[in-house]
Amino acid sequence: MKQTKPNILLIYTGGTIGMVKDFKTGALKAFDFKTLLEKIPELQLLDCNIETVSNKPIDSSNMNPAYWVQIAELIESNYNSFDGFVILHGSDTMSYTASALSFMLENLAKPVIFTGSQLPIGHLRTDAKENLITSIQVASLQKNGMPIIQEVCLYFEYKLYRGNRTTKINAEHFQAFASPNYTELAESGVHLKINDEYLFRPQKNETFKVHKNLNNNIGLIKMFPGITKQIVESVFNAPNLKGVILETYGAGNCTTQTWFINLLEENIKKGIHVINITQCTGGSVIMGHYETSNMLKKIGVISGKDLTTEAAISKLMYLVGQNISKEMFKSTYEMALRGEMT
Template sequence: MKKILLIYTGGTIGMTKDYESMTLKPFDFQNISEKIPELNLIDAALDIYSFDSLIDSSDMNMEGWRNIAEVIYDKYDDYHGFVVLHGTDTMSYAASALSFMLQGLKKPIIFTGSQLPIGELRTDAKENLISSIHFAALSNEENQPLIHEVCIYFEYKLYRGNRTVKMSSNHFDAFKSPNFPTLGESGVYLTLNKEALLIQRKSQLRYYPNLSGEIALIKIYPSMSLEFLINTLNLKNLKVLIIEAFGAGNIFSNPTFNKKLKEKTKEGLHIIIGTQCVYGGVEIGKYEASSIWLRVNAISAKDMTTEAAITKAMHILGNPESYPDFTAAFNKNMSGEHTSSEINFS
């Protein structure tokens, strides 16, 4: 029988209401089959791994991502697939980070959670959990996994993790993949969009535990303070600045800011240009208002999510021996994080 490891990190999904105090408290996932007896009907053996200290997803960070990745890496050969229970607020960051930290996957890692706790009458937790396990257990005729990447499953849809953003704080349909099709859907039957799935890697699993936080993110807006922009560029130890620009990569014109950009990039600062638009991507040079990026050798984030751009930059900075050329590494499509005809599996 196929084995699936359920990794519980924290989040809304693992809460149940104490009706005496009317507060939410963590649920013991070792007793999950009592709360969801339908799990006993799944044709897979389910093991549970819970973090010693459960984490609200707002407190999830690089150390937490590393802990999740290490559990999967250490137990990789023992399981057919992995389901990670995680709070929704930063789930897209975690899924994106793991897509870069664990490369060469031949098994599924599926993140899921819920908008209502598992103990609530109208909870979405049960369906999300059951279907995530079902997707993680899918196999071909040789009993090998059909999914070989990091995903997010939520409200009947399976998404590529590093293409996903949280779009709603109060709807069950909380996540979207604005620039990439869904990988699968849960209805009467489970269906996979096989053309959208990453192909199975030829290389062995590689674990990159190191991440660097020497990154800043700016979302520009009209009449933005020049002093704030200059102070950000002057931050000590800053190695990467991600700028969420207007539209296809446009920004206001300011000679002082432009001069400072040129100065800092000559000193080695990497500038990455993303877009504030949910749909579409960056096209540097399409409009005059984006021409400054050509003059400072800025890097286009293409149609990547902000979550993917941040975690990819963290990954590259944390592994300089593997990526001596930051720009070349960022432009590579490592794990299907941006739209490209080629994905680099080296």
């Protein structure tokens, strides 16, 4: 019996990839994704069926948790009708959205691939076509009738990454993203090479579930020499604050001045979650490794290990939204839920 072609849903949320140049005026205008196969005939060579939907496109600089919920709901409502999803997104906040969706989509057993471009799809030297074509190809990969990729990923410039491991590193180069603490899942060259041993696998026979309750009453403090008490207090004094991400030095170190440690301890006792991640591009927080981070460990600061800032923020929003008890929160946050930490 001939196997049917995989059905792929292409979701356009906005971004440079959705723009084409009007050659008469020179102005950029929105690309009509309903005519996708006409404009990019190479897509007809792919062994899959492609449908498109536009989700009220916005500039990715305006991305927010409410819009993440809209994307998640589109996947939820179409989950049983499609074998894979490709989400076209502006590159500036793509790692944030990919990280958030990884937590929101529990027991995901199908590919959700984020991609975009540095240049518009109609530009002479665009990277959009390759990113789009290969993302759809990756989303349609199957073995024994099952999707090979079963997680939220990000594809850009010949590499497929786990979405919640990525960060944008360059505003000008085509190689705009990196996954500093985790190997790429696939690499596109003459052949498409999948690194099977690094793929995330959901729990078997568990029901797909979409979490829509995100709490964005959180703060981010990047440590720097000379940071003042007033600045740190201004973050902790924010109304309805639930948690704070601390971007510390190296392996999780920061100032040990009494005012700083006391301020953290007071707020932790109030029930505000404080997460320690490194501001280094790569590497991990190892609390207690140096004396300067040992005090943080003693007062109950949570280790973010090797989380990216994007994953740390979206994971905090997700877990605060789950109303987990204070006693369970620390152990849950320090646990890898979707392959986001080592």
